[in-house]
Amino acid sequence: MIGKDKRGTILRYLRDVSVEGERSYTGTMSAKPSPSRILCAQCEQPEKSCSCDKFCALCQSELGIRLCTDGLMYCEACREACDYKTVD
Numbered sequence: 001m002i003g004k005d006k007r008g009t010i011l012r013y014l015r016d017v018s019v020e021g022e023r024s025y026t027g028t029m030s031a032k033p034s035p036s037r038i039l040c041a042q043c044e045q046p047e048k049s050c051s052c053d054k055f056c057a058l059c060q061s062e063l064g065i066r067l068c069t070d071g072l073m074y075c076e077a078c079r080e081a082c083d084y085k086t087v088d
C-alpha cells in the first residue's frame, strides 16, 4: 500500500518534470521569429504599414507580392517554387 506522503512526493515529481518539459518547449519556440515581428527589409515597417513599391525580389514581378519571413517580398509563383512563407 502506498502511503499518503509517498503519493504526494510522486505527484510533485511528475509536476516538476512536466513544467521543465514545457519550459524547454517554449524556449525552442521563441527561437523562431514571431510573424508579427517580420519587417520590410527596406522601410522596417510591418507588411501592413509598408508603403514601398512591392515587387518580387527574385523575378521583379508586381503580381501577388507578399512580405515573407526573411523580410523580402516575393510573388506567388516564386513563393510556391521556393517554399517561402508569408508573414501570416
Ligand SMILES: [Zn+2]
Residues within 6 Å of the ligand: 040, 041, 042, 043, 044, 045, 050, 051, 052
Ligand atoms: Zn517597406
Ligand SMILES: [Zn+2]
Residues within 6 Å of the ligand: 056, 057, 058, 059, 060, 061, 074, 075, 076, 077, 078, 079
Ligand atoms: Zn517572383
